[in-house]
Amino acid sequence: MTTLAANKPRAYELGRTNSLPVIASDIIYEGAAVGLVDATGHCRPLTSVDRFVGFAERKADNSAGAAAAVNVDLIQSGQVQLSVSGAVITDVGQPVYASDDDTFTFNPADGPYIGVVKRYVSAGVAVVEFDAQSNRDPWRHKTVRETLTGTKTFDAQDSGKLFCVTDAGDADALTLPAIADGLGGITILAVGAFGSTAVTISPQAADMILGPDISGADNKDLICTKATQRRGDFVTLDLGDADGYVVTEMRGTWAREA
Numbered sequence: 001m002t003t004l005a006a007n008k009p010r011a012y013e014l015g016r017t018n019s020l021p022v023i024a025s026d027i028i029y030e031g032a033a034v035g036l037v038d039a040t041g042h043c044r045p046l047t048s049v050d051r052f053v054g055f056a057e058r059k060a061d062n063s064a065g066a067a068a069a070v071n072v073d074l075i076q077s078g079q080v081q082l083s084v085s086g087a088v089i090t091d092v093g094q095p096v097y098a099s100d101d102d103t104f105t106f107n108p109a110d111g112p113y114i115g116v117v118k119r120y121v122s123a124g125v126a127v128v129e130f131d132a133q134s135n136r137d138p139w140r141h142k143t144v145r146e147t148l149t150g151t152k153t154f155d156a157q158d159s160g161k162l163f164c165v166t167d168a169g170d171a172d173a174l175t176l177p178a179i180a181d182g183l184g185g186i187t188i189l190a191v192g193a194f195g196s197t198a199v200t201i202s203p204q205a206a207d208m209i210l211g212p213d214i215s216g217a218d219n220k221d222l223i224c225t226k227a228t229q230r231r232g233d234f235v236t237l238d239l240g241d242a243d244g245y246v247v248t249e250m251r252g253t254w255a256r257e258a
């Protein structure tokens with residue numbers, strides 16, 4: 001290792017900007033959320049399978065060019081006003097996701113993580129704080145995600161998944177398999193706005209759901225009632241013993257069926 005013996009000027013960049021190559025035959029418009037294609041290192045208008053790298057500072061037209069013929073200038077950190085589906089005044093601090101370059105939601109199953117709501121502006125509009133280099137999806141440990149509406153009967157192949165409940169009716173039940181059939185590490189997340197989503201999880205007749213301040217009893221549902229539900233309430237269930245499932249994590253007000 002040799003230390004410097006003379007001045008060495010370096011090229012510095014402003015920390016909130018970046019410039020990355022664009023895929024062939026495409027246009028990224030100003031203001032678009034930009035995605036990075038991991039297999040090639042090139043950027044494109046964000047899709048649900050990309051890694052978010054920032055917002056386009058200006059139009060990058062590579063419609064007639066080969067891959068990397070032009071670069072897109074990016075703002076990779078800051079605050080931006082976005083139309084976020086369903087945004088209401090109680091959503092400050094909620095994580096935001098994107099399914100394409102101009103569609104933003106609160107559902108982790110829709111696509112990559114963008115940032116968090118900093119300020120509510122109006123119905124469906126919020127200021128989102130983002131940092132494409134440093135911010136981390138709070139659900140990054142759950143790589144397999146599905147959206148749920150209505151009823152569902154889980155099976156062992158659902159182990160490890162994150163299920164995002166968007167519009168479960170009061171009587172819609174999410175049914176667990178028998179404990180002997182083996183369903184582990186499943187997380188059920190309510191992504192609807194405050195007081196909009198009822199979540200009812202039903203064990204089999206011979207099974208319990210055991211957890212913090214939940215008294216055990218066979219064939220009793222675990223319920224997040226609509227009146228107390230908040231966006232981001234969740235429960236993670238894992239294999240317990242012969243008695244049934246055990247709650248390993250939870251947020252929000254959950255109660256056993258009477």
